[in-house]
Amino acid sequence: MEEQSKYAFGVDVGTENVRAVALEVQNPETVKVIAYGEAKNMRGMRKGIVTDLSGPAEAVDKALKIVESMSGVNVDHAYISINGSHLSSEKVSGMIAVSQSSGITEEDLDRLEDTAMSGRISSNRRVLDVVPLNYTLDGQGGIRSPKGMMANKIEMVANVVSGLAPNIDALGRAMALANLEALRFVPAVIASARAVLTEKQMENGACVIDFGSATTSIAVYDEGDLQYLGVVPAGANNITKDLAISLELNTEVAEEIKLRFVTPDFAETGKEVTLRHAGETISFSQDEVNTIVKERIVDIFAHINEHLRRAGYAQKLPEGAVIVGAGAKIKGLAGLAKEQLKMATRIGVPGAGLSGIIEDIERPEYAAAIGLAQMMADDGRFSGMGEMKEKKPFDLLGFLKKKK
Ligand SMILES: Nc1ncnc2c1ncn2[C@@H]1O[C@H](COP(=O)(O)OP(=O)(O)OP(=O)(O)O)[C@@H](O)[C@H]1O
Ligand SMILES: [Mg+2]
Structure with a gap:
């Protein structure tokens, strides 16, 4: 008799991005990524916390539709990330x-x-x-x-x-609106640790830092266990805001500058850069951009260091720090973080031990979603079996009407 496939799902509900991953477990040795999807969380979250149910519900619904059409599997239960400085x-x-x-x-x-x-x-x-x-x-x-x-x-x-409790409840309710039941809420950085740290690294002493859009969180591991969790309410989006304020530009242009004009390792160039945006010509000094970006990163990592001190682990982690989240893609971030944390630092790439369509998601911003699905598989809480059910479409208009 053919063995029935078992599925596990991770949904990382970030302040700016929702990312979902589906795994198929054929036997304990073969764990395959069969689908992934993401959607912009346009509204309804502040610094990792749900402030309006319909925003994240809509984003989760979109991400899951991508995962379901890619895999042909119904995503009804999942491990869900939670975030925010209340954790x-x-x-x-x-x-x-x-x-x-x-x-x-x-x-x-x-x-x-x-x-x-x-x-x-x-x-x-x-x-x-x-x-x-x-x-x-x-x-x-x-x-x-x-x-x-x-x-x-x-x-x-x-x-x-x-x-x-109110923040956890609100997240659960937002998921329910997207017809998704949370089997477990896991702090995003803890889920990421599952995806990027080995058991040996957790045993020897290591930390994972999730540099997200509105939060930066840290999880410290030693002797094989989680020793400390902390969340700083600032992230890569604060860099965009700093650039917008200092250069007197709107955040859309500031975001483009952040993504395109930070030089690798913040190296000085002495260059004036000219950029065309929405029919306008914008000029700025590249060195000034580097300085603004660097200052905010240094400030965020000073807060992370404060958490490490509180945990009793500042400069005491032999396996060093692993950085995940899309903010980790800032060129030269690992080097700057290493200077600040005074320990070995690298960018975390999830996906070790997984097969299937993994190439596109071997990126630091997928660590939490992959780790969540891996944790669900580890716990043997499989879902998605049986026929693909007709899913209720996400009824945002109906929801909004009811709310009034
Ligand atoms: N290539 C890149 N270089 C620099 N920054 C980037 C790059 N790609 C994305 N970012 C930044 O990463 C941030 C988004 O990170 P991420 O998707 O991890 O956040 P999130 O999970 O939605 O938020 P949070 O974890 O704080 O709730 C944005 O500020 C974005 O500008
Ligand atoms: Mg995140």
């Missing part, structure tokens, strides 16, 4: 007594987790993940997996990832 991680600890007779059970570990968490996360926050960091059994620390071991007393330290 954080905090360490919690707890201790319980256990019965000596049968060894430590799953139920004991659940009870320990409940004890460690109780009253630690405020009621307006929702827990997205609990990462057990280590266990101590009758005073013996450093235990990774205590199930089945014998002890009178067990203690745990865990890292709890959480976000503001």
